[in-house]
Amino acid sequence: MNHIVALTQYNAKGNVKESIELSKAFSNLKPSDKVFIKPNIVFWARVPFPKWGVITTSTVLLEAVELLKDYGVNDITIGEGIVTLKPNDRETANHAFEYLGYSTLANRYGVKVINIFDRPFEKVALDNDIDISLNTDPLHSDFLINLPVLKTHAQTVVSLGLKNLKGLVNIASRKKFHNPDENKNLHYMISRLYTLLPKGATIIDGIFTLERGPSFDGKPRKSNIIIASEDTLSADFVGAKVLGHDPATIAYLEMAAKNEGRNVDLSDIEIRGQSIDALASFHEYTFPYSEDGTLPKKLQKMGVQGLSYPKYDSTMCTYCAALNGAVLTAITFAWQGKPWHDVEVLTGKKMQPTPGKKFTVLLGQCMVNLHKNNTSIHAIPVKGCPPDPKETVKALHQAGIEVNPLIFEHLDIAPTYYMERYKNKPEFDENFYQIDE
Ligand code: SF4
Secondary structure, three states: OOOEEEEEEOOOOOOOHHHHHHHOOOOOOOOEEEEEEOOOEEOOOOOOOOOOEOOOOOOHHHHHHHHHHHHHOOOOEEEEOOOOOOOOHHHHHHHHHHHOOHHHHHHHOEEEEEHHHOOOOEEEEOOOOOOOEEEEEOOOOEEEEEEEEEEEOOOOOOOOOHHHHHHHHHHHHHHHOOOOOOOHHHHHHHHHHHHHHOOEEEEEEEEEEEEEOOOOOOEEEEEHHHHHHHOHHHHHHHHHHOOOOOOOHHHHHHHHHHHOOOOOOOEEEEEEOOOOHHHOOOOOOOOOOOOOOOOOOOHHOOEEEEOOOOOOOOOOHHHHHHHHHHHHHHHHHHOOOOOOOEEEEEOOOOOOOOOOOOEEEEEOHHHHOOOOOOOOOEEEEEOOOOOOOOHHHHHHOOOOOOOOHHHHHOOOOHHHHHHHHHOOOOOHHHHHHHOOO
């Protein structure tokens, strides 16, 4: 059977609806269906920050909702679970929903808007050994509309429909996804998750695309692309190709294809609209590191010595990743040209120390637990999950790296400094993230 994927361009209002219609993605939709929409709000800050290529545009969401109303659907829920540094922070999600115009959709169309962390979760078996907790609203919906962004991802190469669904599991399960077991790693978990959820439609929002995603420190482009399909895996195959990556080289896409007895060569996909060749452009996904992987290229170029900071791996969860970015920024500013005392910083869940280092900073509870009995290192543990920013500063100071504590005190507003990059670049238009009342 051929799966249909529409690959089209966004030039004007109405183009998203046209793409969905071309793909026939709503052909199984019934007016009585309980519809759940999952946008991608991978991150949010209550200050201006770059959303382009990071967050699903409200433009695409609005057209999807309008088309649902045209089909006579009344039971529509938009839901997301935004990761925040402070547990139990509800204001950040409320701010996001308000800013992005979701309340306007609620008032205008009777759409329900939920923070999934305020709703119940249900344990579901991912395989014979692993249970995860899925939010019950999408799990028990009739038609799931998946609205990811067309972006790359530092750990998974691309982050599209399959990956977007990880935002529907609870915090403990998200941490499980970054499993140190090579056979059941992040790719394995993603490749199975989507089979547990109801089918529906996937609309990949490529109005803005992103290099070195998934977050605001990546490099966005105005690409004006919409990809729509009733089949998430097919949409992802096409999305990966458009970003310049062969699905055969992306472990979770390859695993998912194998599970379904499908090829990754797109031979069972009918593409409607534009050709992949016409719209594809290579998007880099990985952050550049030194050849031996022990220092980010930027620090290497600055001539930093006496520090080993091995490249992140797939076991680092979003929480540690957010702090990790701040640590690297702080280290960049702390470098005064004088070599540090042979310090190593370890992250994630499986890194092993290099013998002979003077100090080994263990960033996060996973590293602390893994090496708690290691007597061959001078460990400086930063406990906590996520690790406490203040403790992180103390640990780095103890290792002789005089980072500025202010960087860690204002982590919630730090993303606003990235807005500088977009001054005088009118193509990066904030209006795509708002809905007129
Ligand atoms: S310490 Fe970091 S890597 Fe470990 S579970 Fe917590 S957030 Fe994830």
